[in-house]
Amino acid sequence: MTRSFAVPEQSNMQQPALEWDELLGYLREIEDFNKPPLDALLAQTEVVGDPSMPKPAECAVLRWIDRIFQEWEQSFPLEWELTYKLRALKPAMAIASLSEEPFFRPGQHPLHQMMDAIHDVAIGWQGDLGRAGQPVIALVDSAISDVRACLDQSGDVRGIADRVIADAARIHARAKKMTERTVAAEQGRLRAARAKTIAADVINEQLQRYPAPAAMNSLLHGPWYESAQLTYLKFGDKSAQWRDFSDTTGQLLQAMQPTSELGDEEREQRQKLATILPAELRRLLLSIQHESDLLQQETTAFEYLLQRVAQNQPLELSYLLPIASGTTSAPAPADAAGANVGQWYEVCQDSDVLRLQVAMLEAGEVLLCNTSGARALSMPLAEFTTKIRSGDAQPLATGATFSRAAAAAAGVDSDEALAKLSAPSTSQSASSSAPAPADGDSVPDLPIGTWLGFHDTDPPMLAKLALHDKVQSLLIFVNRQGIELRRLREDEYLALIQAGQVDIMEARNNFREQVERARTQMQQDQGPEGL
Structure with missing residues (x-):
């Protein structure tokens, strides 16, 4: 098993070999987890004057364990505090690799699966998260404590790994629920902002077509504008209710225009319109339906203006100022620079460096959440893609990271x-003579x-x-x-x-x-x- 990774140092070939129990004892006593396992072991033998060395294959495996951690930390980095903590698992990994054949198959050993799960749940952890980051710290600390205790007591590594994986899944589930609530709130905010823009556009279009008396300014900029937003939010811009609102907006202003130059048929149509508009106004003023006094006041004021028009009393008309609706969301760029919902990034924002997950890409906006699912940042997608291309937003790799690092290190x-x-050496000659026949149902x-x-x-x-x-x-x-x-x-x-x-x-x-x-x-x- 280990010959594929054995690269012995010839200068040490003449040294006496450590017995198995001695080797395990030295690995269990390692205290400096920043050193490679082999170096930490040799530091102990030097202190006690033990001239023995691990066997060449054992040396190779210990160096491989260090390469795994190097690969993992460089290719799939976590926050430094977690990286430092997790190095305490190097001795456990070393013992498992020396004694358990499945360790050489990435993704199959319980410790691989445990580390994969820890990385997935800790990818967004940062030290300044406070209570929101406590579940991850508690998970990491308990995993390290339990696995290291297992070294001394020959405990159930599979049971520990299963517990850690299950706890990580529960943390993920809680964060996912929080993220869903955060996304729903953000979608509501964006929809409300869009409602303001669309409502203003509909009213402003008619204000550009028709002059109106100044007395209508407070109605159009106030309750009517608010009601337009409610109509859009409740029914949508494809609904019959929205079409009614849009048509009535034009009719309210058209009814204020003088009738003296109209023909008989047009004047008759205007009179019919004037008879139904007060009821339409009352029906469509959704924003003040529960304020009967204000609703009556607005309706009465409009009816007074209609009466003056019907009696050919001139109204002082002018083009009213348009409604300010704020800025419209920028269109989403055709190329999102690889950004996808669920992807983690290290984002430079002002003087901070944040680990955030893309929670929503919608209406040209991106929402970024922290590891607990709480809202951290939102910005136009175009701005976020600029950050990605400039390096101010670096993608963080996830998914079976420790298993992938183990394979890459080998x-x-x-x-x-x-x-x-x-493959065991006893079967290598037989298996290498001819490949296994392909199975029609195999991948x-x-x-x-x-x-x-x-x-x-x-x-x-x-x-x-x-x-x-x-x-x-x-x-x-x-x-x-x-x-x-x-x-x-x-x-x-x-x-x-x-x-x-x-x-x-x-x-x-x-x-x-x-x-x-x-x-x-x-x-x-x-x-x-x-x-």
């Missing part, structure tokens, strides 16, 4: 190669990093294969920034292939050649005493 680019490298093997086009979404999705977990029958696909886009069960993936909904856009054809060359080189480096 230099493995596909699940098939990892299975070959991890076709693809190198990690292969780009695929999915046509079952609208618009079609371009995604890269990041992990294929054959034990859990799961495939994870990410975008160019390493952000998880979708995960499919093998049966779902096969169904899409059979339906012609998947295209392989790009694959590394020299993958197997690279893996075999790396394996041969490592065996040569190990020498004739292969483990």
Whole structure:
């Protein structure tokens, strides 16, 4: 198992080897978690004057564990405080890798799954979140404490991992509910802002067509404008109620125009209109329906103006000032720079650096929430895409991050190669003589990093294969920034292939050649005493 990762240091080959119990004892006693596990172990042997060394393969595995953490911290960074805390799990990872074969298969060991879950729930954690960030800190602290206690008591690592994963899922669920409430509130705010703009546009259009008496200014800018917003919000701009409101707005102003120059038929139509308008005004003034005195006052004032027009008493007409509705939302840019709902970013805002998740992309606006689901920022999507392109908003990769780091640290680019490298030495000669026959219902093997086009979404999705977990029958696909886009069960993936909904856009054809060359080189480096 470990020969694929063994790269021994020849200068240490003559040193006596540590016994297994001694090796475990030194790993359990590590206190400086910032050091690589091998360095921390050797620091202890130096203090006590022990000349023994771990075996070459054990040294290689310990170096691999350090490379995993380096890869994880660099490619999938968390806040420094959490990164520092989680380094305390290096000894546990080292012991598991030395004693448990599944550890060499990314995503299959309980500790891999636990770390994946911790990263997913902690990606947005920051130290200044206060009480909102406490659930994540408590989860991390308890996971570290329980796993380290397990080193001394031979406890149930699977049980601990399952508990941590379940607790992380509960934190996710609470944050999701909060995010949904935040999004609903933001959607309401945007809809209300849009209602102001649309209501003002409808009224202003008629104010440009018809002059009106100054006495109508307070009605049109006040209760009528407010009622237009309520009508839009309640019924929408495609409804019969909205059409009635729009038509009546023009009729209210048309009724104020002098009739002296109208023909008999037009004058008769104007008189009929004047008889129904007071009732229409009363019906459509939704904003003051429950204020009977004000409603009566506005209706009476309008009827007085109608009477003056009917009696040919001249009204002093002028073009009233339009209603100020504020700025209209900027149109959404055609290219959102890869931003998607659910994606995490590290955002520079003024003098702060914030870890935020895209919660909503709507009406040319983006809403960003913190790890608890509370509203943190909102801005025009065009402004956010500018931040992305300038580097002021950096995407944060998520999804099976520790498992992916473990594979990357081993230099493995596909699940098939990892299975070959991890195969027991007794079966290597038999398995390498001929590949296993293809199963008609098995998922076709693809190198990690292969780009695929999915046509079952609208618009079609371009995604890269990041992990294929054959034990859990799961495939994870990410975008160019390493952000998880979708995960499919093998049966779902096969169904899409059979339906012609998947295209392989790009694959590394020299993958197997690279893996075999790396394996041969490592065996040569190990020498004739292969483990």
